Amino acid sequence: xxxxxxxxxxxxxxxxxxxxxxxxxxxxxxxxxxxxxxxxxxxxxxxxxxxxxxxxxxxxxxxxxxxxxxxxxxxxxxxxxxxxxxxxxxxxxxxxxxxxxxxxxxxxxxxxxxxxxxxxxxxxxxxxxxxxxxxxxxxxxxxxxxxxxxxxxxxxxxxxxxxxxxxxxxxxxxxxxxxxxxxxxxxxxxxxxxxxxxxxxxxxxxxxxxxxxxxxxxxxxxxxxxxxxxxxxxxxxxxxxxxxxxxxxxxxxxxxxxxxxxxxxxxxxxxxxxxxxxxxxxxxxxxxxxxxxxxxxxxxxxxxxxxxxxxxxxxxxxxxxxxxxxxxxxxxxxxxxxxxxxxxxxxxxxxxxxxxxxxxxxxxxxxxxxxxxxxxxxxxxxxxxxxxxxxxxxxxxxxxxxxxxxxxxxxxxxxxxxxxxxxxxxxxxxxxxxxxxxxxxxxxxxxxxxxxxxxxxxxxxxxxxxxxxxxxxxxxxxxxxxxxxxxxxxxxxxxxxxxxxxxxxxxxxxxxxxxxxxxxxxxxxxxxxxxxxxxxxxxxxxxxxxxxxxxxxxxxxxxxxxxxxxxxxxxxxxxxxxxxxxxxxxxxxxxxxxxxxxxxxxxxxxxxxxxxxxxxxxx
Amino acid sequence: xxxxxxxxxxxxxxxxxxxxxxxxxxxxxxxxxxxxxxxxxxxxxxxxxxxxxxxxxxxxxxxxxxxxxxxxxxxxxxxxxxxxxxxxxxxxxxxxxxxxxxxxxxxxxxxxxxxxxxxxxxxxxxxxxxxxxxxxxxxxxxxxxxxxxxxxxxxxxxxxxxxxxxxxxxxxxxxxxxxxxxxxxxxxxxxxxxxxxxxxxxxxxxxxxxxxxxxxxxxxxxxxxxxxxxxxxxxxxxxxxxxxxxxxxxxxxxxxxxxxxxxxxxxxxxxxxxxxxxxxxxxxxxxxxxxxxxxxxxxxxxxxxxxxxxxxxxxxxxxxxxxxxxxxxxxxxxxxxxxxxxxxxxxxxxxxxxxxxxxxxxxxxxxxxxxxx
Numbered sequence: 001x002x003x004x005x006x007x008x009x010x011x012x013x014x015x016x017x018x019x020x021x022x023x024x025x026x027x028x029x030x031x032x033x034x035x036x037x038x039x040x041x042x043x044x045x046x047x048x049x050x051x052x053x054x055x056x057x058x059x060x061x062x063x064x065x066x067x068x069x070x071x072x073x074x075x076x077x078x079x080x081x082x083x084x085x086x087x088x089x090x091x092x093x094x095x096x097x098x099x100x101x102x103x104x105x106x107x108x109x110x111x112x113x114x115x116x117x118x119x120x121x122x123x124x125x126x127x128x129x130x131x132x133x134x135x136x137x138x139x140x141x142x143x144x145x146x147x148x149x150x151x152x153x154x155x156x157x158x159x160x161x162x163x164x165x166x167x168x169x170x171x172x173x174x175x176x177x178x179x180x181x182x183x184x185x186x187x188x189x190x191x192x193x194x195x196x197x198x199x200x201x202x203x204x205x206x207x208x209x210x211x212x213x214x215x216x217x218x219x220x221x222x223x224x225x226x227x228x229x230x231x232x233x234x235x236x237x238x239x240x241x242x243x244x245x246x247x248x249x250x251x252x253x254x255x256x257x258x259x260x261x262x263x264x265x266x267x268x269x270x271x272x273x274x275x276x277x278x279x280x281x282x283x284x285x286x287x288x289x290x291x292x293x294x295x296x297x298x299x300x301x302x303x304x305x306x307x308x309x310x311x312x313x314x315x316x317x318x319x320x321x322x323x324x325x326x327x328x329x330x331x332x333x334x335x336x337x338x339x340x341x342x343x344x345x346x347x348x349x350x351x352x353x354x355x356x357x358x359x360x361x362x363x364x365x366x367x368x369x370x371x372x373x374x375x376x377x378x379x380x381x382x383x384x385x386x387x388x389x390x391x392x393x394x395x396x397x398x399x400x401x402x403x404x405x406x407x408x409x410x411x412x413x414x415x416x417x418x419x420x421x422x423x424x425x426x427x428x429x430x431x432x433x434x435x436x437x438x439x440x441x442x443x444x445x446x447x448x449x450x451x452x453x454x455x456x457x458x459x460x461x462x463x464x465x466x467x468x469x470x471x472x473x474x475x476x477x478x479x480x481x482x483x484x485x486x487x488x489x490x491x492x493x494x495x496x497x498x499x500x501x502x503x504x505x506x507x508x509x510x511x512x513x514x515x516x517x518x519x520x521x522x523x524x525x526x527x528x529x530x531x532x533x534x535x536x537x538x539x540x541x542x543x544x545x546x547x548x549x550x551x552x553x554x555x556x557x558x559x560x561x562x563x564x565x566x567x568x569x570x571x572x573x574x575x576x577x578x579x580x581x582x583x584x585x586x587x588x589x590x591x592x593x594x595x596x597x598x599x600x601x602x603x604x605x606x607x608x609x610x611x612x613x614x615x616x617x618x619x
Numbered sequence: 620x621x622x623x624x625x626x627x628x629x630x631x632x633x634x635x636x637x638x639x640x641x642x643x644x645x646x647x648x649x650x651x652x653x654x655x656x657x658x659x660x661x662x663x664x665x666x667x668x669x670x671x672x673x674x675x676x677x678x679x680x681x682x683x684x685x686x687x688x689x690x691x692x693x694x695x696x697x698x699x700x701x702x703x704x705x706x707x708x709x710x711x712x713x714x715x716x717x718x719x720x721x722x723x724x725x726x727x728x729x730x731x732x733x734x735x736x737x738x739x740x741x742x743x744x745x746x747x748x749x750x751x752x753x754x755x756x757x758x759x760x761x762x763x764x765x766x767x768x769x770x771x772x773x774x775x776x777x778x779x780x781x782x783x784x785x786x787x788x789x790x791x792x793x794x795x796x797x798x799x800x801x802x803x804x805x806x807x808x809x810x811x812x813x814x815x816x817x818x819x820x821x822x823x824x825x826x827x828x829x830x831x832x833x834x835x836x837x838x839x840x841x842x843x844x845x846x847x848x849x850x851x852x853x854x855x856x857x858x859x860x861x862x863x864x865x866x867x868x869x870x871x872x873x874x875x876x877x878x879x880x881x882x883x884x885x886x887x888x889x890x891x892x893x894x895x896x897x898x899x900x901x902x903x904x905x906x907x908x909x910x911x912x913x914x915x916x917x918x919x920x921x922x923x924x925x926x927x928x929x930x931x932x933x934x935x936x937x938x939x940x941x942x943x944x945x946x947x948x949x950x951x952x953x954x955x956x957x958x959x960x961x962x963x964x965x966x967x968x969x970x971x972x973x974x975x976x977x978x979x980x981x982x983x984x985x986x987x988x989x990x991x992x
Binding site: 008009010014015017018019021022025026029030032033035036037039040041043044045047048050051052054055 | 756757758796799800801802856857858859860861862863864873874893897898901902905908909912913916919920925928929932936939943946947950952
């Protein structure tokens with residue numbers, strides 16, 4: 001009790017107290033140190049083997065080695081898609097303290113465009129933190145740029161120069177819509193592709209053959225065990241499992257013919273499909289205008305892409321497969337065959353063309369393209385001279401349902417299943433279709449316009465080529481395809497061929513001959529629509545049919561380019577043909593947008609392609 | 620007797636004495652600093668830059684130590700409440716206007732530099748307790764213990780709010796050591812411990828918010844964050860364990876040379892040391908720290924008054940606690956707290972705070988009792 005009241009200080013006692021406490025604390029500290037030592041002995045002595053092993057594993061990382069992408073050749077072994085070594089400048093963001101300062105430094109050595117900067121920033125943003133992967137800044141370094149950076153590389157931590165194989169399309173725009181292009185793997189691709197197989201792969205097919213045959217072209221990923229530091233920088237390769245390169249693809253395309261075809265279009269927009277009617281192999285497939293796929297390989301700028309996508313002629317649009325056009329007069333031979341089969345028209349029966357046609361009880365005059373009429377002509381001459389009146393009459397008597405049923409087996413109105421992307425099915429009108437799609441009844445007048453390939457009728461250039469092939473081959477409808485053979489990495493060669501899709505059956509074989517003859521007359525008869533333009537000087541005999549499609553009718557269709565309709569109201573020019581007439585080796589279908597007349601614009605293009613194939617002539 | 624001693628001393632020792640520095644403690648600290656440079660050189664992959672920058676920090680630290688050593692314990696005692704008050708005010712300021720750095724609000728932006736007030740409290744809190752108890756007869760009464768606990772708890776709560784549970788515990792323990800050394804009754808200590816054991820579950824289930832519980836759980840179980848500190852601990856254990864008895868040799872640690880270790884120049888520098896110098900090296904390092912502690916406690920026990928004694932003693936023990944927590948943490952014994960290995964880890968703030976503490980010890984040593992009673 002006294003302690004509380006007068007707590008006199010006793011220094012000696014306080015020192016003793018402190019020393020006691022300090023000694024106690026010191027002993028506790030010693031015990032703690034002993035605990036640490038025990039812990040360390042546990043780790044470093046008793047568990048040594050375990051941790052030693054883990055330390056080894058740590059050094060060793062398994063890294064994917066991306067396979068080399070297969071090449072794409074034409075049928076003669078000409079390169080369409082190549083792999084070229086290129087050097088690219090990459091920055092590993094985790095190793096960079098001040099990115100802006102680094103970019104400024106680099107800029108004093110090599111130019112960095114705004115586009116490259118933007119793309120790099122996007123790459124930075126997309127990459128997961130801590131992945132220690134290089135984000136590419138510049139692709140395809142020129143030798144002098146390479147030298148300028150390589151010399152000072154040690155001054156820029158995090159900057160590296162990587163040698164990569166880059167896809168390169170040596171012929172640039174040629175056959176671009178068919179071959180397609182590769183681009184950098186993005187998130188959408190990863191949803192579609194198998195993640196394991198694409199470890200380390202930077203590019204994947206985005207369009208055309210490159211995308212359709214991605215599985216064949218890509219190959220099998222390989223792996224290597226490397227000693228790495230945490231930056232992923234390989235110090236030593238310990239073991240390797242080589243990747244299996246992708247297969248080389250040989251397409252049925254003939255690069256020479258493709259070039260001829262594309263050149264023949266000049267400045268015109270349009271499409272051409274050339275195929276072997278016997279096998280279904282596509283020999284040339286052009287969509288004009290083209291664009292350079294090389295600009296897509298390492299990412300195209302939004303601006304450039306928008307220019308391509310929204311440009312006046314929409315170069316990205318593959319007209320050969322996706323373009324749906326009214327086939328115009330090119331369908332007349334098919335209706336003619338139907339009429340013969342149905343007995344609606346018999347061989348030699350004539351009608352009089354006075355320049356217009358009227359349905360009973362209607363005032364509307366359906367006009368022939370020839371204002372004052374063709375006079376009296378039969379089916380053969382109606383095809384050769386492309387008389388509209390004859391086919392109005394034919395359509396009126398045959399009726400829309402039969403017209404539909406006779407054309408459907410030729411491949412109109414459905415996708416043909418060619419081995420690439422983007423194919424459209426066209427539209428073969430029927431009352432049933434109109435009820436379903438438009439909820440409207442079919443009007444008799446619409447039957448007449450369908451009879452000359454106008455109105456709702458839409459076909460792709462590919463469909464025209466396939467249907468014409470079937471005519472040339474007496475009804476065997478070939479299955480169109482692009483891949484001819486596959487050369488696997490192990491040397492195995494796999495040939496691809498397709499069976500015909502079907503056979504158009506006729507009651508009388510001579511109906512084929514009649515129609516084929518009439519198409520020969522288109523080219524070689526003095527009154528044939530294509531005689532003066534292509535037939536008169538031909539060194540071989542061929543068959544064809546001209547067509548002119550009114551652009552007005554297109555305006556109803558949402559798909560087709562409205563801008564063109566406004567700006568250029570000229571008709572589309574079409575031509576379908578095969579050659580030689582008795583031994584069909586090649587079928588060509590051409591459409592020239594707003595070209596005017598099929599005979600003067602489209603037929604010469606087809607002729608050049610056939611000349612190349614049959615005569616070996618490159619104009 | 621003192622004259623005789625003085626004559627025997629060599630010139631450097633006399634110079635150090637004039638500078639108020641203790642030669643033995645200085646030697647031990649110098650050894651730690653040399654070691655720091657060696658390990659940093661290896662941790663940096665043979666890069667001298669890191670070592671040079673650390674040397675600059677050591678230079679600053681020695682300057683601070685020298686400066687603090689010139690301040691007498693008496694002056695320190697007079698300033699103690701003011702330093703404490705300023706420190707606590709700054710903690711309040713941080714809570715109100717602080718800058719968020721590394722995910723927590725710990726920094727105060729003074730315009731010309733960013734400043735971490737909780738660092739000040741590591742010294743200010745024990746100073747305040749020593750100041751409060753230093754003028755009173757010891758051992759402290761229950762009432763005095765309670766006042767001391769308030770002094771300890773206020774900064775702790777503020778730091779916990781940042782949230783920085785690790786630093787809060789270190790500040791609290793530093794101040795608590797002063798109270799313990801002052802003679803806190805063992806019965807009270809045990810009673811307090813018992814009370815805490817009872818209170819903990821009550822707090823957990825009835826008082827704490829979910830986010831607070833989450834903080835505690837992450838603190839206690841870093842493995843719940845396998846990409847963060849859990850990964851660090853695994854890599855660190857592999858580094859130390861694979862060092863074995865003799866170590867892989869200086870500059871030869873594959874874990875550290877291949878950059879697998881996180882923070883290998885700062886908090887995890889002991890992993891590099893353990894990997895490269897093995898169990899034998901670790902033992903010698905522990906010994907070095909024990910010697911530092913022994914010397915410091917010896918200085919404390921010869922202090923001239925109660926305040927100096929308590930302050931010096933608590934600084935010594937705190938120093939050792941840092942060591943224990945750091946090595947315990949990197950070897951997977953304790954939860955991950957941001958505590959550097961004292962005097963060895965790379966980094967400015969902690970070295971300067973430690974140097975200031977050692978400066979106080981030097982000052983206490985230079986002003987020890989004239990006669991050993």
